Amino acid sequence: AYPLVITLQKFLIMLDGTIGNSFFEKFYDARELSNMEVVNAPTLVRNCIRTKEVTYEKFCSIYWPHFNANLTNKLDSSRVFTEIMSHIKGGLRSGNSYDGRLNAEDYVKLSEGRASALSSHERQMIYDIFQDYEKMKGENGEFDMADVVVDLHDRLQNERYEGDIMDFVYIDEVQDLTMRQIALFKHVCKNVSEGFVFCGDTAQTIARGIDFRFEDIRSLFYNEFVLESKCETNHGKKEKGQISKNFHLSQNFRTHDGVLRLAQSVIDLLYNFFPSFVDILCPETSLIYGEAPIWLESDNEDNAVAKIFTNSGNAGAHMVGFGAEQVILVRDDPAKNEILKYVGKQALVLTIVECKGLEFQDVLLYNFFGSSPLKNQWRVVYEFMKEQGLLDASCPSPSFKQAKHNIMCSELKQLYVAITRTRQRLWICENVKEFSEPVFNYWKRKCLVQVRKLDDSLAQAMQVASSSEEWKSRGYKLLHQDNYEMATICFERANDTYGEKLAKALGLRANADRLHGSNPEMASIAR
Incomplete structure (x- = not known):
C-alpha cells in the first residue's frame, strides 16, 4: 500500500525481485534451495544478506588481515573501504564503465580532481587492495552491496522495468547512499520535474563506505535523471534540462x-x-x-x-x-x-x-x-x-x-x-x-x-x-538498528520478558553470523 515507507535495503531487495533472475540466487546453498517451498524468497534473500554480505566490520576483521601488509600498513581500512564502495564501484564515473567498476587508470586519475585528498600513489595502492579484495570475495562466495547495485544497473540496461511506477520519491539521509544507489531511483519514477526530494546533511557523512557531497548528487541528477528523461521524450535527441534547486532547512526544531x-x-x-x-x-x-x-x-x-x-x-x-x-x-x-x-x-x-x-x-x-x-x-x-x-x-x-x-x-x-x-x-x-x-x-x-x-x-x-514504557520504546528503537546488546538492557529495565528474549535471540544469531566468516565450525555450534 502507498505511501510506501521502506529502507534502502528493502528497496534493493524489491527491485531485485522485479527484474529477471535474482542476484542472490547464486549465493544460496543446497540446503536453502531444498527448502524453497517452506521458506519464501524474501526470507531467503534476507538470510543471504545476513550471512554473505561483506560489511565494513567483516571487511576489517576477515579481509583486511589477509591483504599485503606493505599496503595495509600505509593505509586506513575505513578510507580503503570508502574508496571501493563510493568511487571504484559506486561513484559518478563508475556507471560509465562497462562492468560498473572504474579501471585502475581512471581511478588513479581522480587524484587530479580538486576534492581529492589522496595522491596517485595512494590510489594505486588502494586499487591493488581492491583487486585482492574482489578475488578473495569471489573465493569466499560473498558479495557487497555495491555488487548488488552494479548487477541491478546491468539488468535494467538489458531488461525493461515492469514494476510499479512511483509519482514521488522522497529519500531521507541521502548522505548515506552512494551515487550508483541513488541512480537506481530513476527507473521507478519518471516524474523528473517535481517527483524527487533528496534530503540529507554532508556534515553527517560517517556511514562506513560512503563519501558524499550534494554537488555530486546535483551532477548525477542532471546527467542521469533530467537529460536521460529529455532524451527519451524527444526520441533520442538530447535537450537541455533545468538544474535541480537546493533548499537549505536552517531552522532547527529539536535542539537548543x-x-x-x-x-x-x-x-x-x-x-x-x-x-x-x-x-x-x-x-x-x-x-x-x-x-x-x-x-x-x-x-x-x-x-x-x-x-x-x-x-x-x-x-x-x-x-x-x-x-x-x-x-x-x-x-x-x-x-x-x-x-x-x-x-x-x-x-x-x-x-x-x-x-x-x-x-x-x-x-x-x-x-x-x-x-x-x-x-x-x-x-x-x-x-x-x-x-x-x-x-x-x-x-x-x-x-x-x-x-x-x-x-x-x-x-x-x-x-x-x-x-x-x-x-x-x-x-x-x-x-x-x-x-x-x-x-x-x-x-x-x-x-x-x-x-x-x-x-x-x-x-x-x-x-x-x-518509566518502563520509555525503556521499552528505546529498546525497540535499538532493536530496529540491530543493536541487540543495548536493546536487551532496555527490555530488562522495562521488565519486558518478551522483548528481552527476542533481543537476546537476535543477538546470538548475529554472533553466529559473525563467526561464520572466521570459524564456520563454531558458527554452526552457535546456531
Missing part, C-alpha cells in the same frame, strides 16, 4: 541554540580545512534558548565515568543511573567495552556510528579526543584560531597539510554527529588533556562551553529515571 552554536564551531573547522568535502550552508538557528554544553573536570579523570555511577563513596545517595533518554557516546567497541565495566546496566553506551539517526535528551561524550587517531595533531586548530583572532599570532602552531591531516575530516564529522544527538544537555569528558586542549581552548575562547567540576552533587543531577 547552545548546542547548535557548538556544532556550528565544528562546521566552521570543516569549512576552513576541508571546503571541498562539505557543502557550505548558512548556520542553523533555533528559537529555543539553552545553556552552553558542559566540559567536565574531575580530580581523577581516568575514572570520571566511574565517579558518576558509583556515587564516589557517598553511601547515602540514591543510585538512579542514566535513563532511556540518556546515553554515553564513545568512539568504538573497545572504548565501549571499557566503559561498560564501570557502568554495567546503569546506562546505555553507544559508539558514534551506532547513535547516528537516534536522539536523546542528554548525551555524555566520553574521551573523544583522548581516543582520536589524530592525537596531538589536533594542535592544527591553533592555526585557525590565529586566523580568527582568537589566539596571539606569535603562538607556535603546526601548519595544516591535507595529506598529513586528512583523517581530521572524518574526525570532525564524527564530533558533529555526537554533539547533535542531544536535545537538551551535553557533557564532554576527557582523560587526555594534551589531546583535547586545542579544541577545548577553541571552544573556551568562543564561550561555547562552561567548565564544571564533577562532584557528587553534579553526578546526582546528571541522572534521570525513566
Whole structure:
C-alpha cells in the first residue's frame, strides 16, 4: 500500500525481485534451495544478506588481515573501504564503465580532481587492495552491496522495468547512499520535474563506505535523471534540462541554540580545512534558548565515568543511573567495552556510528579526543584560531597539510554527529588533556562551553529515571538498528520478558553470523 515507507535495503531487495533472475540466487546453498517451498524468497534473500554480505566490520576483521601488509600498513581500512564502495564501484564515473567498476587508470586519475585528498600513489595502492579484495570475495562466495547495485544497473540496461511506477520519491539521509544507489531511483519514477526530494546533511557523512557531497548528487541528477528523461521524450535527441534547486532547512526544531552554536564551531573547522568535502550552508538557528554544553573536570579523570555511577563513596545517595533518554557516546567497541565495566546496566553506551539517526535528551561524550587517531595533531586548530583572532599570532602552531591531516575530516564529522544527538544537555569528558586542549581552548575562547567540576552533587543531577514504557520504546528503537546488546538492557529495565528474549535471540544469531566468516565450525555450534 502507498505511501510506501521502506529502507534502502528493502528497496534493493524489491527491485531485485522485479527484474529477471535474482542476484542472490547464486549465493544460496543446497540446503536453502531444498527448502524453497517452506521458506519464501524474501526470507531467503534476507538470510543471504545476513550471512554473505561483506560489511565494513567483516571487511576489517576477515579481509583486511589477509591483504599485503606493505599496503595495509600505509593505509586506513575505513578510507580503503570508502574508496571501493563510493568511487571504484559506486561513484559518478563508475556507471560509465562497462562492468560498473572504474579501471585502475581512471581511478588513479581522480587524484587530479580538486576534492581529492589522496595522491596517485595512494590510489594505486588502494586499487591493488581492491583487486585482492574482489578475488578473495569471489573465493569466499560473498558479495557487497555495491555488487548488488552494479548487477541491478546491468539488468535494467538489458531488461525493461515492469514494476510499479512511483509519482514521488522522497529519500531521507541521502548522505548515506552512494551515487550508483541513488541512480537506481530513476527507473521507478519518471516524474523528473517535481517527483524527487533528496534530503540529507554532508556534515553527517560517517556511514562506513560512503563519501558524499550534494554537488555530486546535483551532477548525477542532471546527467542521469533530467537529460536521460529529455532524451527519451524527444526520441533520442538530447535537450537541455533545468538544474535541480537546493533548499537549505536552517531552522532547527529539536535542539537548543547552545548546542547548535557548538556544532556550528565544528562546521566552521570543516569549512576552513576541508571546503571541498562539505557543502557550505548558512548556520542553523533555533528559537529555543539553552545553556552552553558542559566540559567536565574531575580530580581523577581516568575514572570520571566511574565517579558518576558509583556515587564516589557517598553511601547515602540514591543510585538512579542514566535513563532511556540518556546515553554515553564513545568512539568504538573497545572504548565501549571499557566503559561498560564501570557502568554495567546503569546506562546505555553507544559508539558514534551506532547513535547516528537516534536522539536523546542528554548525551555524555566520553574521551573523544583522548581516543582520536589524530592525537596531538589536533594542535592544527591553533592555526585557525590565529586566523580568527582568537589566539596571539606569535603562538607556535603546526601548519595544516591535507595529506598529513586528512583523517581530521572524518574526525570532525564524527564530533558533529555526537554533539547533535542531544536535545537538551551535553557533557564532554576527557582523560587526555594534551589531546583535547586545542579544541577545548577553541571552544573556551568562543564561550561555547562552561567548565564544571564533577562532584557528587553534579553526578546526582546528571541522572534521570525513566518509566518502563520509555525503556521499552528505546529498546525497540535499538532493536530496529540491530543493536541487540543495548536493546536487551532496555527490555530488562522495562521488565519486558518478551522483548528481552527476542533481543537476546537476535543477538546470538548475529554472533553466529559473525563467526561464520572466521570459524564456520563454531558458527554452526552457535546456531
